[in-house]
Amino acid sequence: MTALLLILIPLAAGLVSFAMKQDSAAKTISLLASVVTLALALAAVATPSAIVYDVAWLNDLGSRFTLKMDGLSKLLALLTAVAYPLIFVAIHRNEYKKTASFYGLMLLAQAGLMGVFLAADVLLFYFFWELALIPVYFLSSIWGGEKRIAVTFKFFVYTFLGSLLMLAGILLVYFQTADHSFAMKAFYEVQLSGAQQTVAFWLFFIAFAIKMPIFPLHTWQPDAYEQSPTATTMVLSGIMVKMGLFAVVRWLLPVFPQATVQFGNLIMILSIIGMLYASLIAIRQDDIKRLIAYSSIAHIGLMCAALFSGSKSGTEGAMIQMFSHGVNVIGMWIIADQLEQKLGTRKLSEMGGLAQKAPAMAVLLVVMALANIALPLTNAFIGEFLMFSGIFQHNMWMAVAALISIILAAVYTLNMVQKVIYGSLSPASSTAVDISGNVKLALIIIAVMIIVFGVFPQPMIELTRDTVAGLFVKK
Amino acid sequence: MNAIIFSAVLGVVMMFSGIILRSKSAVTTTAIVSLLVLLLANIFNIYDVFSIHIDTRGLLHFNKFGLFFNTILIAATLIFVLLSGKDIEKAGANVSDYYALIFFVLCGTSILTSFNGLLMLFLGIEIMTIPLYILTGADKRNLKSNEASLKYFLMGCFSTGIMLMGIALVYGATGSFSLNVAASSPASAGMPVSSFLQMAGLILLFVSMCFKVSAAPFHFWTPDVYDGAPSVFTSFMATIVKAGGFFAFLNLFESNAQLLGATWKLLMSFVIIATLLIGNITAVFQQSIKRMMAYSSIAQAGFMLFALYSFNDMAKEGILLYAVAYCLATIGFFSVLIKVKDYTFDGFNGLAKTQPVIAFSATVFLMSLAGIPLTAGFFAKYYMLASVVKSGGSLWIVVVAVLFAAISVYYYFKVIQAMYFKEGQPETHEITGRFKTGLVLVAAAVILVGVLPSIVLNWFYF
Structure with missing residues (x-):
């Protein structure tokens, strides 16, 4: 139940916030909701065992609404829950046009992020993966800087393309699972041939690499961070990029062990090239947002x-x-x-x-x-x-x-x-x-x-x- | 049988309603009531209560799949009239005639969802398209509408000719109008085997069906016709008629595709990719949203064609879901488009500020068309792609399809960008509270199907 509430509270508070006429009311509701979420996340972290929530969803397809909080999920749920009150406190005095919508979208993004970190069903994970993106798209495009529309759009199309490729990968693995199921367990136990592993591995990894971002798929990132309103950039770079890393741990390493070993070196080399390259560029930056x-x-x-x-x-x-x-x-x-x-x-x-x-x-x-x-x-x-x-x-x-x-x-x-x-x-x-x-x-x-x-x-x-x-x- | 009889009779009723009823809105109300009657009659047919049985000697065959598909089409027409009834009244002088023609189109789709022989296929297609030629030209004093009508008529006749030629060849080869060309083997009929004639006939049928559903490379008529026709009728053509055509296409080739063997998948791959390519890439460059929607309908057809690529249960479920998702979203979006005076992207600038409810609903529709999760469009696309993987088809065609889906985001979101992120004072026609309520309900339905697609599918499974 805790797991479900971690998603539902931001979602409900976000929707309520949209309806608020007064800006201060929206701010108060958002802050309150984020604090309650934080308390719940702390309670979840304090629970020693894994927390599971499971109800039927799409039986015909073999997908269930399953949330599971193991250690990593707890840690990232906690990060999401900690980040939001901090952001809301820090931007409390900032002026945003249409404040209520701004806070509402921020909370909807939180609900999506929580869902990504908690989902233990691939289809559900995919749902939240996309849902986290939509509010951020609107946040950055409405409240961002001068070049916001084009830049945010590039970011959106990039990540959307990635997730669609992941969908193709999901389908490939799904039909190889023993009982045609999207459950995490079924994916972990799936037997894939070498070629299938290679193809699905890359389809998944490209999606995650775009999100993280890993060189050479990073080109959307500096522009998006620079042009987004800073509160959204905090969500983007504080939490959202962790989606990619989290997804690697959750869905890539355990599902495709051979491919991971096979291509690990290549990915490490790309990552390290990216590190050096980004660091060198950071030295030359004059704009503080681009530097970060x-x-x-x-x-x-x-x-x-x-x-x-x-x-x-x-x-x-x-x-x-x-x-x-x-x-x-x-x-x-x-x-x-x-x-x-x-x-x-x-x-x-x-x-x-x-x-x-x-x-x-x-x-x-x-x-x-x-x-x-x-x-x-x-x-x-x-x-x-x-x-x-x-x-x-x-x-x-x-x-x-x-x-x-x-x-x-x-x-x-x-x-x-x-x-x-x-x-x-x-x-x-x-x-x-x-x-x-x-x-x-x-x-x-x-x-x-x-x-x-x-x-x-x-x-x-x-x-x-x-x-x-x-x-x-x-x- | 109910739907065929009722739609024809109600069509005649609608024709005469114009003489009796003075006000246009009364005609619309009659049409809505008649559509409800038709819908009920068809649903009764599914459950086999109050259903009329006529021995058609096997020319028509009613199964739940077809009847359910027809229910979707009738329900979509009902939603279409509820949302855009006022705009149909404005399309021209003869409102009752337009409604009558719409009923005749439904008569055509009712035949197309139950045909069991090539003869009936031909009848269904003709009954469905002839009223459309007239509806396309409904805006009599507009040159573009006239041009579109004539173009549609000429091209439609041409493709019908091809279809007839195909039927004739198949008949010549097998001596039968039976749908299952393979089963009615020439040898058993005591005729010389001529698989060449049979093949040629099937290919001609394939071409003409591609034409009807505007699959590339037989799509050239679509943009001009959709653009020239009065917008209300474009909405009708792009959804209900196209979906009906797809059902016929699916039904026709379900048992015959195997005749072509491996060539079928190759052929379909070519048509699908060409359709996706032309639809998506050309849509990107459009200046007018209406024309963009015309190309988008080609692109969407590309996705629906996957059902013909894979031909399995998932494909059948998928085409149902696709019909629902696509009809809801397209009808919804067109009803918004009609309300805006300027069809260019700039015409939508700032709509979110002046009409927040409308802009939000339109966003839901566009997201559904783009296939974003939580909307019906996602599961529609999902089923199509899943059916390909399930049928053992190669993954590369799935990857190509998702690449094009990503491109489609570009033009759909351009409208969202205009509505939400750009400043402007869009000019709109009068927007009533009832219209808004209806629109929000349709948007809610899109989301509902997107979260629980089993609602639609369970109906199919019973």
């Missing part, structure tokens, strides 16, 4: 490479990092949003000396930045450490290449920090004021999470244990 976007590609590339390394620690690290990166990157986006609002520009070259004017923001930016380069004692460290050890076990040279991107990450992140808060006061910064209470609250919560999980990551490792064990038992 490219940095995000690099981080996702590392997680993807670790997932395909076939090692336990790499997989574990990637799962933990999904959560940590989600939290951290939302922190980065909140700062970017604030900078844009306070300074009226996103260009790093026009910023400078902000520490004098906005000390609180400066301190919090440094914390986020340190987490972004995965310094020890931040939450990102443990995940990256595990991932590198996993990649190293697989192939030393790949680990070395990937490590270069860490150095590059330090270069662009610290460079950004330096340009924003140090140096002489730029004209844009001179009129800036420090962040308001609500933003401070959101950022402090994130900073606390960064440090707490950095020092004490054990709970997260425990949580993902059953999923990791499940993956490696199969082999």
